Structures are given as C-alpha cells and as structure tokens.
Amino acid sequence: MAGAVRLEPVDERNLESLLSVAAAEAEPGDVMPPVEAPAGWSLARREAFREFHRASFAGLDGPTRTRMYAILSGGEVVGMIRMSRCDEPGVAETGMWLGASARGQGLGAAALRELLNAAAAAGMRAVVADTTRDNAGAVQVLKKCGAKLLEDGDKVHAEICLDATPPAF
Numbered sequence: 001m002a003g004a005v006r007l008e009p010v011d012e013r014n015l016e017s018l019l020s021v022a023a024a025e026a027e028p029g030d031v032m033p034p035v036e037a038p039a040g041w042s043l044a045r046r047e048a049f050r051e052f053h054r055a056s057f058a059g060l061d062g063p064t065r066t067r068m069y070a071i072l073s074g075g076e077v078v079g080m081i082r083m084s085r086c087d088e089p090g091v092a093e094t095g096m097w098l099g100a101s102a103r104g105q106g107l108g109a110a111a112l113r114e115l116l117n118a119a120a121a122a123g124m125r126a127v128v129a130d131t132t133r134d135n136a137g138a139v140q141v142l143k144k145c146g147a148k149l150l151e152d153g154d155k156v157h158a159e160i161c162l163d164a165t166p167p168a169f
C-alpha cells in the first residue's frame, strides 16, 4: 500500500540501520544537533549520532523526555520521527526526517499520523512542531495532518489538536 509505514522505538537493534540511512541519504543538520567534528559523516559524527539517539532510549519519562521512532516502509528503515514532552502537560513536540529516496511518496504524512496515534495513546492532547516557511515538505505534511499554522516571519509554528486529527486513510 502506498504511504504505509510502521514505527518502531529506536533501540540498539535498529540504530545502525538508521545511521546507514542518515549517512547515505541525509544531511547531518537535518538529523542531529551540531557537533564539533570534521565535516560530513566522519567517524566522530557517526558516534555522536549513536549517542544522541541512545540518550533517548528511556523514552518520554527518561532524561530527554523524548521517544524516538524508526520509520519503516516495506520492512526497511527509511527515517526517524520523535515526540518530546513539552513543559505544558499533555503537549508533545515532534520532528522528523526521511532519507532522500523515501521523500515525496506520502511516507512523511503517514509517519506523522502514526506518531499522533502514539501521542494520543501516551495521554497527549496536542502535538506541536516548529519549522520554517521554506520547508514546503514539512509545512504540507503538517497541514495534511490537520495542523493549525501560526506564521511569524520565516518561522512556522504548527499545532495539532488530537481530538481534531483527520482519520488515517
């Protein structure tokens, strides 16, 4: 089925697959915070990628208050989507990336819908995201999933009320 995805919590079993996709098909700046390391997917940056994800293995109630999921399509890891507890109770922030070859096929919107289901199951009432106006893909995915968008210059703040999420089909 086009656009079908499954989410699996990121753990040691899928971390190397996730790193392989990131290194082959994504820019470091799209998938991890900046680190002091030689440019590109150097050994130091690969290790920092692993540590960045390991820090969230404990999920929403762990030190980073973040649950990261590998996005799987056709059984293959194609990207990552996360939710992080915000200070406001019942609100989670999300962010995601896909490898370049997986973009533009509806997988981003499908993954966000799955994330919204997971957020609702975790007791959230709203999911928010921050992006920029020039990120047309991200803005479209958020709109498709029922987000209310607030623009401030180049910045776009999206808010999805989970009661108002359109059905996932």
Ligand SMILES: CC(C)(COP(=O)(O)OP(=O)(O)OC[C@H]1O[C@@H](n2cnc3c(N)ncnc32)[C@H](O)[C@@H]1OP(=O)(O)O)[C@@H](O)C(=O)NCCC(=O)NCCS
Pocket (backbone or CB within 6 Å): 030, 095, 096, 097, 098, 099, 102, 103, 104, 105, 106, 107, 108, 109, 110, 130, 131, 132, 135, 136, 137, 138, 140, 141, 144
């Ligand atoms: C943002 C991202 C996750 C979008 O996922 P995607 O799977 O490519 O998006 P989808 O295929 O589900 O597209 C959903 C809608 O957005 C549109 N869209 C996707 N990419 C687009 C682009 N670059 N420009 C314009 N529209 C775009 C699609 O046409 C589709 O609209 P439609 O249903 O009306 O045809 C993906 O492009 C990505 O990983 N980008 C790099 C990392 C990133 O920017 N993450 C977000 C940070 S805020």
